[in-house]
Amino acid sequence: MIGYIVGMDRRRGTVFATDDGRTAIRFERVLPHPPEQVWQAITDPARLSAWFPAVVDLDRPVGSALYFGVTAEQQRRYGMADDPDRTPNGRLLRSEPPEVLEYEWSGEILTWEITRTATGSLLVFTNVLTEPDAAGPATAGWEAGLEVVEAQLDGKPITWDPLDRAEELSAAYE
Known part of the structure; x- marks a missing residue:
């Protein structure tokens, strides 16, 4: 993988080209919390509602279809409409608590890897995008979300x- 770091801050996301030529973003966070707590932060619906850009139930068997709905804030702020039929727009690809969570969402692949460390966990998040031009806004959004996870x-x-x-944060990723 060929990559470059956007900006100089190590907390910023890395934007890179995958081996098959797609664009992806990656974040790494060293967290002073055990993997089980980090897993809860990225899967619990009550916690997700504070930062994740969709409403989704990730507590499903691997292979299950997922529906990523529009949040109330997205409806209010941007006038986005939710699909009344709740047609699945994703799939759970891997779920190995508390180490790996991977799902497809509207053609994008999102992978969360949690590794136990001597002082807590290393969280690595990778989002393989469908639209290369979305890298800047997506990276800014995920950085903001990860700030909430850490808090x-x-x-x-x-x-x-x-x-x-x-x-x-978007200016840092233009």
Whole structure:
């Protein structure tokens, strides 16, 4: 894989070309929390509702069709409409708690890998995109979401809106 880091901050996402020529983004976070807690932060619907850009139930068997719905905030802010038929738009590809979660969402592949470390966990998140031009906005959005995940794990109050934060971060990824 050939990659480049967007910006100089190590907390920024890495945008790279996959071996098959698609565009992907990757984040790494060293977290002082065990993998089981990190797994809950990326799968529990109550936690996801604070940062994930869709409403989804990931507690399904591998191979299950998934429906990623529009959030109430996306409806309010952007006028996005949810599919009343809830037609599946994804699939659960891997679920190996608390180490690997991978799913397809509208043609994109999202992979969460959690490795136990001596002091907690290493979280590696990779999103293989369908549209290369989406790398900037997607990376800003995932960085904002990961900030919420870290705050949740640390027990800190979330005093910001992740959509507003993504807009602030977008300049770093243009």
